[in-house]
Amino acid sequence: MVRELGHYIDGHRVEGTSGRWGEVYDPCTGEVQARLALAAGEEVQRAIAGAEKAQPEWAAMNPQRRGRILLRFVELVNRNMDELAELLASEHGKTLPDARGDIQRGIEVVEFAAGAPHLLKGEFSDDAGAGIDVHSLRQPLGVVAGITPFNFPAMIPLWKSAPALAAGNAFILKPSERDPSVPLRLAELYSEAGVPDGVFNVVNGDKEAVDLLLEDPRVKAIGFVGSTPIAQYIYATAAAHGKRAQCFGGAKNHMVILPDADLEMAADALIGAGYGSAGERCMAVSVAVPVGRETADALVAKLEERVKALRVGHSLDKESDFGPVVAASAKERIEGYIQSGVDQGATLLADGRGLTVEGYENGFWVGPTLFDNVTKDMSIYRDEIFGPVLSVVRAGDYEEALRLCSEHEFGNGVAIFTRDGDAARDFASRVQVGMVGINVPIPVPIAYYTFGGWKASGFGDLNQHGADAFRFYTKTKTVTTRWPSGIRQGASFIMPEGS
Structure with missing residues (x-):
């Protein structure tokens, strides 16, 4: 029986409305196992609007509580590991042990992201000037998006989404059309763990959906993993629309x-x-x-x-x-x-x-x-x-x-x-x-270091996971403070100095 797959928007699976479909194959048999709805404007707009509405309340939750929700999500993923691995293997073609490894390397980054209270700390300088203190804050960007490849349908979506959510952003995932079932299932587990409706969304689609995410001003940052030509396109297009971009391409x-x-x-x-x-x-x-x-x-x-x-x-x-x-x-x-x-x-x-x-x-x-x-x-x-x-x-x-x-x-x-x-x-x-x-053949860094290549393998200043992920998904606000001492000195027209 051929399944029909849609999207995950505002905390629920929804059917596609565009009338456009792709096919998901079983690589072992060559047979079609699912029809996938390809999003058009209506679905993408709905996901962005829902994310924008839900994000402020999520950001207002203290980071420790957001971290606890992520740890509950890890528990749920581990509880459902066999189901997820079989689903992943059936659409991608990798073996079951390799599918479990795909998921495991993803949840390691979720575990790291649960340490958000420490990773989001700013800086403080006492008496930076006469009676003046200076401190900085790390605040979420708002709505951010991830565009992820077929070869790691669990790991890369988790690498992208977990730090973004931990930092207080709402997230829209556009996974590969070739193996979309695991990302949809992960969305359900995020909701079950306590992520509010609208904070994590999955929009399936092709270039049309990608371009809508790139062009909409409500989406503040884009993370991408895939081929170098597409990484270059997304990086350039995102920059032209004033967005942050973190794009990783090919390798040899x-x-x-x-x-x-x-x-x-x-x-x-x-x-x-x-x-x-x-x-x-x-x-x-x-x-x-x-x-x-x-x-x-x-x-x-x-x-x-x-x-x-x-x-x-x-x-x-x-x-x-x-x-x-x-x-x-x-x-x-x-x-x-x-x-x-x-x-x-x-x-x-x-x-x-x-x-x-x-x-x-x-x-x-x-x-x-x-x-x-x-x-x-x-x-x-x-x-x-x-x-x-x-x-x-x-x-x-x-x-x-x-x-x-x-x-x-x-x-x-x-x-x-x-x-x-x-x-x-x-x-x-x-x-x-x-x-x-x-003497290590695949030097993928552990979760608390950053992952990223040079030259045509990577575009952008900041890498995936590790501390770089929190730098990418937050903006820094610097606050300079002086409390009145009762002594009035009159207006000054001189540029303030640190001494």
């Missing part, structure tokens, strides 16, 4: 393997980081950079052996290492990149094209693909493929490896595997990438 994450590295450990790390979630992660390692011929030959042999043992299967199959990609168009795009790698002269060691899974022949399957002898002028190196494709780019020495990582247009994440502390320290200091792992 390298992992450097020095000759002294533990190659067994490095190979295992590459397999997990390169092929987990079918490579549909912005922090997936898609480029291995072994230093020296001997290191490269030994590493490639270990990778070939491990790739052949990988099992691709249904998301709910406990034996599956990873599942299908999210859509038929994604499968077609990835297979096109594999062919371009062959055409441009890379050595194809494992070919993921043409894979079928028994009983699910119409699913969106792409097997693990491994290239050797990839060069930096090839499309499979330059572009973000967003699939289970790992490229080995051989470096002659450490400096060449460092340049490869630093000169790529994307600067999201990078890793180095070595036993040499001096080399690791030098690499972390000099590499031109926003997030660095040392």
Whole structure:
């Protein structure tokens, strides 16, 4: 039976009214499992109006009480973890353990955001001038919005919404059209936890809904995660309309393997980081950079052996290492990149094209693909493929490896595997990438540090989660105070000084 999905506005699920629909597929079978209402002006306007009406009362609630509501929400998410994970896996295609990890990394940020009373503290200076005190306040922006991608349908919406809500804002989420059910369910759990009607809304849609959020003056800030071209568009459009924007784009994450590295450990790390979630992660390692011929030959042999043992299967199959990609168009795009790698002269060691899974022949399957002898002028190196494709780019020495990582247009994440502390320290200091792992293949920071890439991977001054999230979702007000002492000095026409 094909379900119909609408929106979540003013504390309730509502049907779509635009007459426009999208289709939500089961990636394992290739079949349509839901019809999704695509919002037009009426639904977006209703969500914004409801958020604007509800926000002042939510902001007036003290931060500690808002934090308690977020902790109740965490409890509800944990209680419903199995349901959420199965729902997520059914629409995205990632395995159940990976789906649980998606949700868990999201609620870690909610737990951090519950510490809002400390994070919202301002500053105070006693006797900044003669009889004058100065203090600052952090106040919410009002109505803010998040536009989030298909690959983390729980984690990224939680990364965006929890700090915004903790800071006293109302939030409108525009999730991906490909896997909208988990965001809608999270909205219900926010309400059950005690978030007032109108404070958290979900509006499903496409570019039409996005543009309405970007252009409406009542929406004060936009957070986005997705591809670089769209990140650039949203950042520029938001700025043109006087909004704050925090936009994260594509990635091409390298992992450097020095000759002294533990190659067994490095190979295992590459397999997990390169092929987990079918490579549909912005922090997936898609480029291995072994230093020296001997290191490269030994590493490639270990990778070939491990790739052949990988099992691709249904998301709910406990034996599956990873599942299908999210859509038929994604499968077609990835297979096109594999062919371009062959055409441009890379050595194809494992070919993921043409894979079928028994009983699910119409699913969106792409097997693990491994290239050797990839060069930096090839499309499979330059572009973000967003699939289970790992490229080995051989470096002659450490400096060449460092340049490869630093000169790529994307600067999201990078890793180095070595036993040499001096080399690791030098690499972390000099590499031109926003997030660095040392013997850690996917260096996603924990919730109380910030997440963000450099160059074409990130647009905006402030990163996701950590203290930056509260800076992004609040505005600073500075108050200068003097109480009358009974001594009148008359009017002064001199610019006030601090002394």
